[in-house]
Amino acid sequence: MLYDKDIREPLFDFLEERFGKIRIIEEKRMGRSRADILMVLEGAVMGLEIKSDADTYVRLSRQVRDYDRYCDGNYVVAGSTHGLHIGEHVPEWWGIITVEAAAEGPDFYVLREAGRNPNLDLKRKLGLLWRPELVHIQELNKLPGYKEKSKKFVVEKILEKVPADLLAVQISEELFERDYTAIEETIRAYREGKGKKVRKKRVKT
Structure with missing residues (x-):
């Protein structure tokens, strides 16, 4: 089982390798939610919500609304226990990154790329x-x-x-x-x- 603390640092390395120039801002208050990660790109701000194997979907609908107000696009980073069903809990324009435990550390896979967020304010x-x-x-x-x-x-x-x-x-x-x-x-x-x-x-x- 992977917890949030197991995911974060390896995730930052994965994002830097995938997107190039980035800046990570953690735990940013947005509306009624606190974003796990804001990833600054050239010309865009992306939100990333981590749902580790220990997390539930209780607050996710509210978090989705808040992320969508502030970010150009969003990803949910889902542990293996959520991998099969996470797409049912986020809008179609949200990207999905799955993470699984592997011998050399967490293994990340982009299941769905983030699309343009139509609800950006x-x-x-x-x-x-x-x-x-x-x-x-x-x-x-x-x-x-x-x-x-x-x-x-x-x-x-x-x-x-x-x-x-x-x-x-x-x-x-x-x-x-x-x-x-x-x-x-x-x-x-x-x-x-x-x-x-x-x-x-x-x-x-």
Whole structure:
């Protein structure tokens, strides 16, 4: 039996070998769900939900809805106990990667490639970015600063002014360049630029 902890690191190696340039973001809150993995590609963000042999389908329908709101495409990574039936529990546009225990470690097989997600909400996907990252996208596209406006307002303006195909590339680039070790400094610099008092707090990814 394979557990989540047995699957993750070998899965990252498999994804890198298959997709080339990627960045992995783990345990990202999206709506009411916490995505196991966001895989950043050039021009796309893919979600991966792990269903190990120890997992059930209890939360999967809700997770599918949340992943579909934020990601360009999605995969479910299913342990061997789910292999025969997992396709009944995810939409036809979801890809399926099966994983089985082997002597040399977990063995991965792409049972079905992910298709284009028809339910992507670009507003929610853009909302994955931190405010300083949105500022950089505004600068790249020569948009006003909107420094006193809310993040929601800025997101809507970016969506209004920037073509979707270009924006997809820019979102990926921001996520590729994200530096989690510098998050407090980055946000502090942004807030000080707005003339606001900085409060120290724990930042969740």
